[in-house]
Amino acid sequence: MNMPFDLVDLRLMVRIAEADSLTKGAEAAHMSAPAASTRIKNIEESLGVKLLHRSSQGVTLTPPGQAFVHHARLVLGQLEHLRTDLQEYARGIRGHLRVHANTTALGEFLPPVLRSYLLAHPDVNVDLQERLSHDIVRAVSEGQTDIGIVAGLVRTENLQVLPYRRDRLVLVVPRGHALAGAPAVSFADTLDFDHIGLAESSAIRAFLQQICEGMGRPMQQRIQVSNFEAACRMVEAAVGVAILPGSAAHRHAQTMAISIVPLADPWAERAMQIVVRSLDALPAYARELVDLLVEDARQGGA
Numbered sequence: 281m282n283m284p285f286d287l288v289d290l291r292l293m294v295r296i297a298e299a300d301s302l303t304k305g306a307e308a309a310h311m312s313a314p315a316a317s318t319r320i321k322n323i324e325e326s327l328g329v330k331l332l333h334r335s336s337q338g339v340t341l342t343p344p345g346q347a348f349v350h351h352a353r354l355v356l357g358q359l360e361h362l363r364t365d366l367q368e369y370a371r372g373i374r375g376h377l378r379v380h381a382n383t384t385a386l387g388e389f390l391p392p393v394l395r396s397y398l399l400a401h402p403d404v405n406v407d408l409q410e411r412l413s414h415d416i417v418r419a420v421s422e423g424q425t426d427i428g429i430v431a432g433l434v435r436t437e438n439l440q441v442l443p444y445r446r447d448r449l450v451l452v453v454p455r456g457h458a459l460a461g462a463p464a465v466s467f468a469d470t471l472d473f474d475h476i477g478l479a480e481s482s483a484i485r486a487f488l489q490q491i492c493e494g495m496g497r498p499m500q501q502r503i504q505v506s507n508f509e510a511a512c513r514m515v516e517a518a519v520g521v522a523i524l525p526g527s528a529a530h531r532h533a534q535t536m537a538i539s540i541v542p543l544a545d546p547w548a549e550r551a552m553q554i555v556v557r558s559l560d561a562l563p564a565y566a567r568e569l570v571d572l573l574v575e576d577a578r579q580g581g582a
Contacts, residue, residue: 284326287359289319290352293331296320297349301338323348350422357423375404375565380416381429383483384447384525385552387508390429393576397569404565412483420555426566429573431550432487440559442570444552444577448526449484451541452511452533454518460539467523467545468495474502474520476511488523491547512536 288309296305296316306316324331331345341349381390386408394406411419413430420428420439429444430436451470453460459470471492477499478485492499502520505511508528515522516536529540542548554573556562562570 285323287356289323290356292316292319293345293349294352294356296332296339297341297345300340302332302334354423375401375563376407377404377427377566377569378407378409378425379427379429379569380409380411380419380425382413382416382431382552383410383478384431384527384550385429385444386410388447388525388527388531389445389576389580393569393572397572401565401568406569410483412486417555420557423557426556426562427570427573428555429552430555431552432547436553436555439555439557442554442556442574444554444573445580446549446551448550449523449543449548450526450529451543452515452522452524452529453539453541454515455537455539457518457521457539459521459541462541464542464544467491467543467548468497470521470523471497471499474500476514476520476522477501477504478511479504479506484523484525508532512538 292305292309292311295308296302299305299308302316302320303313306313309316311319320331327344329344330342331348332339333342379390390408394408398404398406409425411428413432413434416425416428416430417434417436417439419425431447451459451465459465459473467488488499503514505514508524509532511522511524512529512532513536514520515538523543526540529538532538533540554570556570559567559570
């Protein structure tokens, strides 16, 4: 069966969707607007559906257009993965594995698991990236990453989900702080104090910003640091307070003069899950990492 479109058309439709404009989408795809319009019309005539609503304000995707762009992204993503994997094979690497994880999993739980995995798989490379949970779900759904680890309430329709670990966000304060020793505190009450913020790329920082926006209150970030240890050091120096995963906070509290106060907010309790499109569709070396993660969670008391 001959398809009425090619890879150029797929890239064009994705660019138009990203720009909400046929002209800007065509420019991003390195073609003229008339040429782009002709290509889209040819696809529409061949398929018998309209892909775009055209108006004086620009273009919007029709439902068939949304489906087209969704699958175009999947196809283009898989082709990019194919290109990358073949380059890896040419260098003697047997496999390339992509993992997206939330801040806590990446910083607290994954390092020892990945160390064991990489020692056992010297011919596999792992691309590990930190992302927000909803972005991880989308990346797995669209085939941009192989394995995701998400936390909290996130919709995971059409994905296979495995339980991983549980953790809780807590407030970390210097010893002797006004809130030290409190049985629990609401996040809103912490906003009266200067905070130690994590890097802008941190999923926890983005999550807390969303909470603040929902409350209509700002977080006073006194200083920004790149990791949990640095945050605890700044708290110990009485620069401010910090919201951190309980696992990290308790580990650093063993060697630093800091106190940990539970957050009373329901969203502070975060269940982590492993998400994949299909376990059966993963290559054997990817399934072996999933098995290691599940076993690690079992031994860790998930």
